[in-house]
Amino acid sequence: MTQAKRGSGRKKIIVLFVLVLAAAVLYLFLNVNMKYFNYAMRLRVPKLAVMIITAFSIGGASIIFQSVIQNTIVTPCLLGMNSLYALIHTVVIFFFGAASMPARNANFSFAVDLVLMGIVATIIYSYLFKKTKHNILYVLLAGTVLATFFSSAQTSLARVMDPNEYDTLLATLVASFSNVNSNIITFALILIAVLIFSLRNELALLDVITLGKEQAVNLGVDYDRTIRRLLLGVTLFIAVATAMVGPISFLGLIIANLSRQVFKTYRHTYLITGAALIGMIILVGGQIIVEHVFTYSVPVSVFITVGGGVYFLYLLFRYRRA
Amino acid sequence: MKYMSTITLAVCLLILAIVSLFIGVLDVNITGLLSGDFMQIKILLISRLPRLLAVLCTGTGMSVAGLIMQQLCMNKFVSPSTGATISSAQLGILLAFLFMPASTLWSRALFAFVTAILGTWAFVYFIQRIKFKDVVMVPLVGIMFGNIIGGVTNFLAFQYEMNQALSSWLTGRFSLILRGRYEIVYLVVPLLVIAFVFANHFNIVGMGKDFSKNLGVNYNVVLFMGLTIAALITASVVVVAGSISYIGLIVPNVVAMFKGDKVRGTLIDTALFGAIFVLLCDMAGRIVIAPYELPIELIVGMAGSLIFIFLLFCRLNHGRRIVRFRCFSPKTESAAAEGGDIT
Numbered sequence: 001m002t003q004a005k006r007g008s009g010r011k012k013i014i015v016l017f018v019l020v021l022a023a024a025v026l027y028l029f030l031n032v033n034m035k036y037f038n039y040a041m042r043l044r045v046p047k048l049a050v051m052i053i054t055a056f057s058i059g060g061a062s063i064i065f066q067s068v069i070q071n072t073i074v075t076p077c078l079l080g081m082n083s084l085y086a087l088i089h090t091v092v093i094f095f096f097g098a099a100s101m102p103a104r105n106a107n108f109s110f111a112v113d114l115v116l117m118g119i120v121a122t123i124i125y126s127y128l129f130k131k132t133k134h135n136i137l138y139v140l141l142a143g144t145v146l147a148t149f150f151s152s153a154q155t156s157l158a159r160v161m162d163p164n165e166y167d168t169l170l171a172t173l174v175a176s177f178s179n180v181n182s183n184i185i186t187f188a189l190i191l192i193a194v195l196i197f198s199l200r201n202e203l204a205l206l207d208v209i210t211l212g213k214e215q216a217v218n219l220g221v222d223y224d225r226t227i228r229r230l231l232l233g234v235t236l237f238i239a240v241a242t243a244m245v246g247p248i249s250f251l252g253l254i255i256a257n258l259s260r261q262v263f264k265t266y267r268h269t270y271l272i273t274g275a276a277l278i279g280m281i282i283l284v285g286g287q288i289i290v291e292h293v294f295t296y297s298v299p300v301s302v303f304i305t306v307g308g309g310v311y312f313l314y315l316l317f318r319y320r321r322a
Numbered sequence: 323m324k325y326m327s328t329i330t331l332a333v334c335l336l337i338l339a340i341v342s343l344f345i346g347v348l349d350v351n352i353t354g355l356l357s358g359d360f361m362q363i364k365i366l367l368i369s370r371l372p373r374l375l376a377v378l379c380t381g382t383g384m385s386v387a388g389l390i391m392q393q394l395c396m397n398k399f400v401s402p403s404t405g406a407t408i409s410s411a412q413l414g415i416l417l418a419f420l421f422m423p424a425s426t427l428w429s430r431a432l433f434a435f436v437t438a439i440l441g442t443w444a445f446v447y448f449i450q451r452i453k454f455k456d457v458v459m460v461p462l463v464g465i466m467f468g469n470i471i472g473g474v475t476n477f478l479a480f481q482y483e484m485n486q487a488l489s490s491w492l493t494g495r496f497s498l499i500l501r502g503r504y505e506i507v508y509l510v511v512p513l514l515v516i517a518f519v520f521a522n523h524f525n526i527v528g529m530g531k532d533f534s535k536n537l538g539v540n541y542n543v544v545l546f547m548g549l550t551i552a553a554l555i556t557a558s559v560v561v562v563a564g565s566i567s568y569i570g571l572i573v574p575n576v577v578a579m580f581k582g583d584k585v586r587g588t589l590i591d592t593a594l595f596g597a598i599f600v601l602l603c604d605m606a607g608r609i610v611i612a613p614y615e616l617p618i619e620l621i622v623g624m625a626g627s628l629i630f631i632f633l634l635f636c637r638l639n640h641g642r643r644i645v646r647f648r649c650f651s652p653k654t655e656s657a658a659a660e661g662g663d664i665t
Binding site: 073074078131132133138140141142144145146148149151152153155156159160250299302303305306308309310312313316 | 399448452458461462463465466469470472473474476477480493567568611614616619620621622623624626627628630631634635638
């Protein structure tokens, strides 16, 4: 990459960063009643934090995922990780009961969910990888189908459940940006930091992975192990996002592709930062519109699905021409 | 024996169908029926028999719709659930609720027909224009296409507070089927007959545009007719029972494992096997948490997805000799012989 290009990449990141700051400030202080300033901040700051963390996890996960499977019109949601998370959460409440420790303490319950999710996802997906001999498209198809399995099993359990426990479950499961799960912010931040630290070697290899399996192996990368670890990381990132705001299918697709369009590079430092920043702008901006224009009548995830859908069709047409 | 498999399947289906009539919360048994117990006969005629017929129509219809779509799109992973047909039909039902709040079953069905046909056409137009390199991309795009339509449906449902009304069409179930409110599903029968008549045409179209032109078959007419039939079948099932995924995907693939890809040769077996599959799932749903019941969609979702993944692995490990998922796969003699033995 030439010096000039690198400079323009940096400039773009700075512009995006300024936009994020502007959106955040606008979100925090728009229509604030000064009499209840502290109360408003207590409501808005955690929400803003949750949106920023979500944008970062989903943006990072989507870019990593797309690079690993070398296809830019899919998202990790296709692997069924959202539904796996929902299923695990339901199973925990189903077997321990709503009054038990794992269900009452948000941090503890999140930790239990994540550990289980990590174990189950590793077992299932590494089994899939082994069975399909690392043919990523088949893993993807199996994942899509498994998503139905997970959500069917989850709904079945929910139907058999005690109605009171079901209520508890619903409150923690169907989160949205208007009803964020802000208890776990600190925990999520720590988790993300640990994840990035333990995956630092693999993340550094992302640019090489993009070259394709043969080239990567040629350059001395332990390809299979690397993508397995990266995908586990993707799983946990998605779990963090799902736990905080519930499933949003198209966000990853939009922000990852927008980032690729804006930066036109294969350097993942730029791509991931860009995706995270664009995600923050979309989420915070969307939430401002939902709160102040539509006065909460439509959840932001619906907008993202419809907007993302249209964008997806546009991508398909571009994909055809390319 | 050429027809051995068909006869075996038919006998199995008959036995299962009779058994299923006697499964349920209220006690119905043969002695009671024979002795003319009025109550039991009434239950049989109002609830059990309609339910059985609806299950049979659903099973045969959805699996044949899947078979037709797979043949026409030249892709073994296309089906009403991975081809945007089901989600379009749901959108149609919602539109019917919005525009005519006092809509009857028939007017809802009309809306669902129109949207299902349009949705399927749009999807097929898309995948034909784009020409994916990999077979697996087509169902993935179809699933995302379905997600988009689902997103629009959700948005409208949110706007007009129809979420609850809609949710009953999102999860397929047979528990609400009673005499007088399911008859639309009979539309499946004439459509199946048409499908059987044109089976060979579908086969030819499945071989590609140039090939069908060579054989004097009008490619576009047959393609759109076939898709329309599949969409109509799907829509009439969705209107009555709600959406049930995977039947159209799994059943044709399982049958094709043993019987090959000739549509006319596999159509009846596919229909019978589909009926057996749905009937088994329905019976399981009635038994598992009796006296309550689990919606069929959940049972099919669990059983179906596991079977599908199993099929996928078979295909990967043994190649096309036993399981032939992709079209254009050369039909080997050994596979045909083996298939004959197993069935």
